[in-house]
Amino acid sequence: MPAILAAYIVGGEFLVRRLPDKNRPQVRPWIWVGPALILVAGFLLLPALGTIVQSFENNAGSWVGFNNYASQFSDFPSGGAWVAIRNNVIFWLIFYTVFTLVFGLILAVLFDRVRYESIVKSLIFMPMAISSVALGIIWIFMFQYSTPGEPQVGTLNAIITFFHHDPVVWLQDQWPSDKFNVLNNLALIGAATWGITGFAMVILSAALKGIPGELLEAARVDGAGEITVFRRVIFPLMMPTIVVVGTTLVIFALKAFDVVYVMTGGNYNTDVLAFRMYEQLYTAGNNGHASAVAVILLVAVIPVLIFNLRQFRAVEARR
Structure with missing residues (x-):
């Protein structure tokens, strides 16, 4: 993992330095926060989307629409x-x-x-x-x-x-x-x-x-x-x-x-x-x-x- 991160940072800096000077300040922060964003997407965003999809299904995985929500407000x-x-x-x-x-x-x-x-x-x-x-x-x-x-x-x-x-x-x-x-x-x-x-x-x-x-x-x-x-x-x-x-x-x-x-x-x-x-x-x-x-x-x-x-x-x- 440290080797992968090191390669990512070196590669990212290499790409940033090939950009025009005016674009470097906008791109460099995204290179550094990229790994964190990937982790957030993997551990927070994707499970949240999966939960939203599952809220429209029953235990068998069949689509039931808003029935699960209707049962909560009955x-x-x-x-x-x-x-x-x-x-x-x-x-x-x-x-x-x-x-x-x-x-x-x-x-x-x-x-x-x-x-x-x-x-x-x-x-x-x-x-x-x-x-x-x-x-x-x-x-x-x-x-x-x-x-x-x-x-x-x-x-x-x-x-x-x-x-x-x-x-x-x-x-x-x-x-x-x-x-x-x-x-x-x-x-x-x-x-x-x-x-x-x-x-x-x-x-x-x-x-x-x-x-x-x-x-x-x-x-x-x-x-x-x-x-x-x-x-x-x-x-x-x-x-x-x-x-x-x-x-x-x-x-x-x-x-x-x-x-x-x-x-x-x-x-x-x-x-x-x-x-x-x-x-x-x-x-x-x-x-x-x-x-x-x-x-x-x-x-x-x-x-x-x-x-x-x-x-x-x-x-x-x-x-």
Whole structure:
């Protein structure tokens, strides 16, 4: 392999040098990124195209048109993939993204330029080093339920029973109803938010430190309080970075899988699209249905990804 790469580079440079001088700057980058593009095409693009084709076929390889997609949108609102779509859009897309952004921004501002800043931020970032499976197991213990009157092993139930409240079955309780269960979905989102807030905090903290101190001091000299400084100076200047972090979190939300798989297994109406794809493939053994869900997920993620890349380029252009 090293010999092949060396031959490719030498041959590419030889061809570039035979081109007119004005064309060399445009061609040379493509020579260098060529191997990477080939790998991307081989390991990402071709499987994606194969999945799209398979989404129109049954397990026997026969063409079934849009039947696999129609089955995912049948029996509104509680059948097919509707529960997973509802959970992804309403709970994960909105609450997970907003909670993580808000907590990350608050922590970035509160611990900016304070004593022991690096230690505190390292502790907050530490859950990022934990695998999603381990994170889910930790929070299973946090949410653990015992019947009333017995010692509560779960931390949250131990706290609420201390204040003479009945313990809560956090991961199974479908309050307020099984048609629109909020409690257990928010419990999952709370666990996932705990694991990812450090990521948002670090990125937003870097953006905050990029704001010139002279602007902040000038605002304070003009009589602005800390809240006004944040609203009028810090927040507007951080907005491009906030948008990039927010769209990244949207992608994470649409791909949510690990926490749901470990903590509830998609039961009690906590299903999400990625977990439904897994179930259709490995539990039901239906390749066509699983591919259809994968394509739905891909179609949902691609616009956000394109927007995120454009925002990232806009942020880089301003620097």
